[in-house]
Amino acid sequence: MPNKKPSGNPAPLKPADFDEALERYREYLKRKKLLFTRERIAILEEVMARHDHFSVEELHDSLKANGKKVSRATLYRNLDSLKEAGILAEVDLGNRHVQYEHVLGHRQHFHIICEETSEIIEDDSVEVEKAVEILARKHGFDVSRIKLQIFGTKRRK
Numbered sequence: 001m002p003n004k005k006p007s008g009n010p011a012p013l014k015p016a017d018f019d020e021a022l023e024r025y026r027e028y029l030k031r032k033k034l035l036f037t038r039e040r041i042a043i044l045e046e047v048m049a050r051h052d053h054f055s056v057e058e059l060h061d062s063l064k065a066n067g068k069k070v071s072r073a074t075l076y077r078n079l080d081s082l083k084e085a086g087i088l089a090e091v092d093l094g095n096r097h098v099q100y101e102h103v104l105g106h107r108q109h110f111h112i113i114c115e116e117t118s119e120i121i122e123d124d125s126v127e128v129e130k131a132v133e134i135l136a137r138k139h140g141f142d143v144s145r146i147k148l149q150i151f152g153t154k155r156r157k
Helices: 018-031 038-049 056-065 072-084 126-138
Strands: 088-091 099-102 110-114 120-123 149-152
Touching: 018 038, 018 072, 038 056, 038 072, 038 099, 056 072, 072 088, 072 099
Parallel strands: 110 149
Antiparallel strands: 088 099, 110 120
């Protein structure tokens, strides 16, 4: 799924997995003794409405376009919290910028990135997942998550 810039249009209706994300985030914040604020809800809504890889700047611009005032510092803190809560993942797409994607409600997947065109292909190959689990087990590891990015150039047909 190639990166898409936010359109500045209002976020669509909440996705089906929003309620699960909301509950998970609420529980996480309670465990950490943090408040569940309007800013946190706005960030969660925007994150869960996105179906692309996004930077802090893109998220900030999108929130601003939708009339939500959230500072960058608040965004950074809350993105870290969303990662810790298992709702969001940081992604290295080789562009020297940290990007994110929401992972709750999605199958684990890996990214294949073309270094010439910046095309990003997401794949949830069960075979790759099994191979990684076999490798981990061989070395005495229990897999909690897999983070895999493959860089190269796409062959022309």
